Amino acid sequence: MSITREEVLHVARLARLALSDDEVDRLKDQMGGILDYVRQLDTLDTRDIVPTSHAVEMGTPFRDDSVRPFGDKEALLANAPDREGDFFRVPRIIED
Amino acid sequence: MANPPVHEWTLLAAAKKVREKEISSRELTRAILDRIERLNPGINAYITVLPEKAMKDALACDEALRNGRTPGPLHGVPVGLKDIFCTRGIRTTCGSRILRDFLPPYDATVTGKILSSGAVLLGKQNMDEFAMGSSTETSHFGPARNPWAPDRIPGGSSGGTAAAVAAGLCFAGVGTDTGGSIRQPASVCGVVGLKPTYGRVSRYGMIAFASSLDQAGPVTRSVPDAALVLSVIAGHDPRDSTSVDLPVPDYLAAAGQGVKGLRVGLPREYFEEAGLDPAVRASVENAIAALAAEGARMVEISLPHTRYAVAAYYIIAPAEASSNLARYDGVRCGHVTCCAGGLIEMMSRPRAEGFGAEVKRRVMIGTYALSAGYYEAYYGKAQKVRTLIRRDFEGAFSKADVILTPTSPTPAFKIGERTGDPLTMYLSDVYTIPCNLAGIPGISVPCGISEEGLPIGAQLLGRHFREEDILKAAAAVERAIPLPRMAPAMEA
Numbered sequence: 001m002s003i004t005r006e007e008v009l010h011v012a013r014l015a016r017l018a019l020s021d022d023e024v025d026r027l028k029d030q031m032g033g034i035l036d037y038v039r040q041l042d043t044l045d046t047r048d049i050v051p052t053s054h055a056v057e058m059g060t061p062f063r064d065d066s067v068r069p070f071g072d073k074e075a076l077l078a079n080a081p082d083r084e085g086d087f088f089r090v091p092r093i094i095e096d
Numbered sequence: 097m098a099n100p101p102v103h104e105w106t107l108l109a110a111a112k113k114v115r116e117k118e119i120s121s122r123e124l125t126r127a128i129l130d131r132i133e134r135l136n137p138g139i140n141a142y143i144t145v146l147p148e149k150a151m152k153d154a155l156a157c158d159e160a161l162r163n164g165r166t167p168g169p170l171h172g173v174p175v176g177l178k179d180i181f182c183t184r185g186i187r188t189t190c191g192s193r194i195l196r197d198f199l200p201p202y203d204a205t206v207t208g209k210i211l212s213s214g215a216v217l218l219g220k221q222n223m224d225e226f227a228m229g230s231s232t233e234t235s236h237f238g239p240a241r242n243p244w245a246p247d248r249i250p251g252g253s254s255g256g257t258a259a260a261v262a263a264g265l266c267f268a269g270v271g272t273d274t275g276g277s278i279r280q281p282a283s284v285c286g287v288v289g290l291k292p293t294y295g296r297v298s299r300y301g302m303i304a305f306a307s308s309l310d311q312a313g314p315v316t317r318s319v320p321d322a323a324l325v326l327s328v329i330a331g332h333d334p335r336d337s338t339s340v341d342l343p344v345p346d347y348l349a350a351a352g353q354g355v356k357g358l359r360v361g362l363p364r365e366y367f368e369e370a371g372l373d374p375a376v377r378a379s380v381e382n383a384i385a386a387l388a389a390e391g392a393r394m395v396e397i398s399l400p401h402t403r404y405a406v407a408a409y410y411i412i413a414p415a416e417a418s419s420n421l422a423r424y425d426g427v428r429c430g431h432v433t434c435c436a437g438g439l440i441e442m443m444s445r446p447r448a449e450g451f452g453a454e455v456k457r458r459v460m461i462g463t464y465a466l467s468a469g470y471y472e473a474y475y476g477k478a479q480k481v482r483t484l485i486r487r488d489f490e491g492a493f494s495k496a497d498v499i500l501t502p503t504s505p506t507p508a509f510k511i512g513e514r515t516g517d518p519l520t521m522y523l524s525d526v527y528t529i530p531c532n533l534a535g536i537p538g539i540s541v542p543c544g545i546s547e548e549g550l551p552i553g554a555q556l557l558g559r560h561f562r563e564e565d566i567l568k569a570a571a572a573v574e575r576a577i578p579l580p581r582m583a584p585a586m587e588a
Binding site for chain 1: 481
């Protein structure tokens with residue numbers, strides 16, 4: 001199955017990946033090859049089959065929706081690429 | 097018989113000697129740290145080594161023993177963790193450039209359990225980037241090497257862990273397995289690796305790759321050692337909603353039981369695979385003969401949907417990965433590379449610079465498979481095929497208690513041999529992937545050595561939450577086919 005350059009660029013935008021031209025060309029071929037390979041699943045009749053999202057059946061466990069303090073705010077902020085006081089600093093994203 | 101050198105001891109022997117004060121944790125830890133200093137530059141099994149911290153912790157272990165404190169099961173024994181488990185205040189990279197400076201603010205549950213068992217943490221072990229790979233070649237920190245043949249891969253993604261265990265650079269390690277990432281490296285490095293049932297071990301603080309498949313488990317030099325580590329890390333954790341609230345059995349006792357009357361299923365499809373190396377086939381047949389000689393009963397079974405497992409996996413795992421890896425957006429960690437161009441640009445640059453080629457490929461495949469108009473055709477279809485694969489195993493386990501297969505179709509391949517073609521690399525997981533899709537436990541145990549001197553492993557699969565069965569079968573193979581656990585090349 002072939003996939004176009006435009007499709008690769010569209011998916012890259014959805015995935016938030018700024019790809020170089022070389023990467024787009026390479027991914028176009030490699031994704032096409034992988035999608036070809038996985039299309040073999042189409043030969044299986046799965047009309048009445050229930051999908052499996054988790055292999056071990058279990059219910060959804062519930063807990064109280066209670067606040068528990070983490071305590072080490074500095075450890076969280078230490079990883080921030082950029083900070084201002086107790087905030088993660090990011091570029092302006094809303095235009096005037 | 098001469099006493100084996102310290103670094104060749106099993107985990108159980110080392111723990112016993114520390115407990116009985118035959119050796120101090122300080123001496124034991126010093127010996128392994130010296131070995132790491134000497135051999136790690138060649139093998140690259142560790143991304144981060146913690147010499148000062150490990151020696152300090154070892155001294156504290158000795159002090160605690162002197163003060164009569166009750167030791168935990170791994171008291172004073174130096175071990176390693178794959179660099180995917182968060183370690184509070186200790187750099188955790190997941191093999192990626194994007195996390196190269198990440199200091200986790202908390203410990204993973206696995207980390208916490210290993211530390212509270214008394215073990216001394218030596219460092220964080222090398223891995224394929226975000227656990228995506230079968231060779232440890234996708235690590236941002238360079239490939240790890242197979243201690244049996246340094247021009248070959250140690251498997252992946254837990255390749256650093258398997259290489260460290262095989263080279264005597266720790267007494268045990270904990271890895272993770274999404275499609276074979278514990279069992280395949282264990283197989284090609286000649287050590288034991290166990291992937292528990294999905295839900296048996298908490299995933300809290302373990303950096304997520306494919307959340308419906310990921311599971312942590314031990315890599316060790318013996319089956320009883322794997323049983324011991326599993327008993328330390330298993331158990332319910334309220335912080336992981338998929339961890340299961342079941343009692344933890346005595347795995348060590350199970351590893352000592354015989355296999356008389358155990359029904360061992362041999363899936364015909366696994367032995368018909370075109371890519372199966374003749375040396376691997378012959379070694380796995382030796383494991384079959386060994387189990388039969390111990391009184392196990394062989395039954396032929398069929399897992400007809402095996403041939404679709406790799407295709408289903410390479411939709412499901414990348415789809416889940418593309419969602420999990422969306423959090424690396426350059427806001428909460430990493431570095432800011434640009435400010436112009438708005439939000440999408442701000443996120444897209446650090447991701448493009450921080451992720452390697454394999455991670456990008458999988459994020460792209462996963463995003464494509466989940467995108468509008470394709471979801472049903474890919475992800476939905478793959479999840480239905482997953483049901484068929486699960487049913488195969490349910491049928492097989494009505495006739496057999498465990499299933500025996502090769503772990504990897506070939507011994508370790510050469511570094512660089514498969515990096516050009518992602519699909520060939522993916523097909524090296526053909527025997528290990530179905531187990532993850534079905535959520536069942538699996539173990540790889542050494543069962544032979546090829547003519548070129550490369551280790552070969554056999555895989556045993558069991559029913560959900562029946563790790564005892566695969567442990568006792570693997571222990572029987574280990575007893576019947578004694579093989580060196582330490583890579584001989586290391587002793588040159």
